[in-house]
Amino acid sequence: MDIWGKLKAIFEDAPKEIVFKDEWVAFLNANLPLYGRLPAELQERLHLRIGEFVTTTFFEGCNDLELTDEMILTVAAQACLLVINHEGAPYPQLNTVLLYPTAFTATSESLGPGGTIIKREVKCEGESWDNGTVILAWNSVQQGATNIFDGHNVTFHEFAHQIDSLDGDTDGVPVLHSEAAFQTWAAVLGEHAEKFMDRVRRGRKTILDPYGATNPAEYFAVATETFFEKPKQLKKKQPGLYEELEKFYQLDPASWF
Ligand SMILES: [Zn+2]
Structure with a gap:
């Protein structure tokens, strides 16, 4: 079983209250200084959300990246912090998180003269697709998580796009309830x-x-x-x-x- 499968099984098998291991807390404290600043009840709630997230989201390492618990939990914790107080599943449309070791190549399309489409290869730290996929570069995830004062966090950025796209349009207006x-x-x-x-x-x-x-x-x-x-x-x-x-x-x- 791969590392995501093992982690998923742990969350599925054990009662949620006792499942969050000390070593996982240590990963979060080391990688995500914001975690240590959260009030205790938010930390507890985050653990539950991470469990929900990991059991419903498939993680895959790309370009030979060997996934670890630490990587999965660092991504999941940041994604879940955004929706920690929202109702329902953390990301109801999300299926997959693809993790690359470093910035990956993607094709960007823009409109050229006369309506022609210009395609070019660009280096990306993250992408969010409307079909329920988020792609992230692990080194950028780490940098974003470690530095909590610079206003740059690729994980928050891409998952904000996922939240935005829940109503079918990624247009800067998320689902609002009235x-x-x-x-x-x-x-x-x-x-x-x-x-x-x-x-x-x-x-x-x-x-x-x-x-x-x-x-x-x-x-x-x-x-x-x-x-x-x-x-x-x-x-x-x-x-x-x-x-x-x-x-x-x-x-x-x-x-x-
Ligand atoms: Zn963006």
């Missing part, structure tokens, strides 16, 4: 995104990574990275955006820093 929530989201994020894109165009400094100016989906993914890694700055400088993300994720990361 018309009023949608109206507020559209107004607040629309206004912040517009100001942000203007600053990026003028070459001004921004809290969010300028990559978020690519389109609304990237804006949401980058805002998510910032929300979890620079929460205090975001709350201070853009309280409206912080509050929307706080309501959506049902988390207050600023209180962990």
